[in-house]
Amino acid sequence: MQKHVTLVAAFHIGYGVLGILGAVIIWALVVRISSIAQNEQVPRIVSVVTNVAAFALVFIAIPGIIGGFGLLKRQSWARILVLIISVLYLIRIPVGTALGVYSIWALLNEETRELFASGPGS
Secondary structure, three states: OHHHHHHHHHHHHHHHHHHHHHHHHHHHHHHHHHOOOOOOHHHHHHHHHHHHHHHHHHHHHHHHHHHHHHHHOOOHHHHHHHHHHHHHHOOOOOHHHHHHHHHHHHHHOHHHHHHHHOOOOO
């Protein structure tokens, strides 16, 4: 199960990084496109909406990254955090659902519980 926990950690870190990268790309593109608009109000409105959306994507991605690094260090709090995040990911069809199901399966396994019960670095 150690390999599965390592994979879950890597997937959560990667998914979080992709979320942040996506937020930055969306923000940059939408702000750039809105600056071309003829109407003066459009850039302001789009800027506010895009900033909120980008912030939300980053805010959602950060716990996954933190939890992934915690799993790599075999921290028991990280197992709980990633389980919670995995349940929330189930509604993000299809990638989030696959990641959530795999993470829940791996982290609720009895061997994994024993692995985290024995402490960090084991």
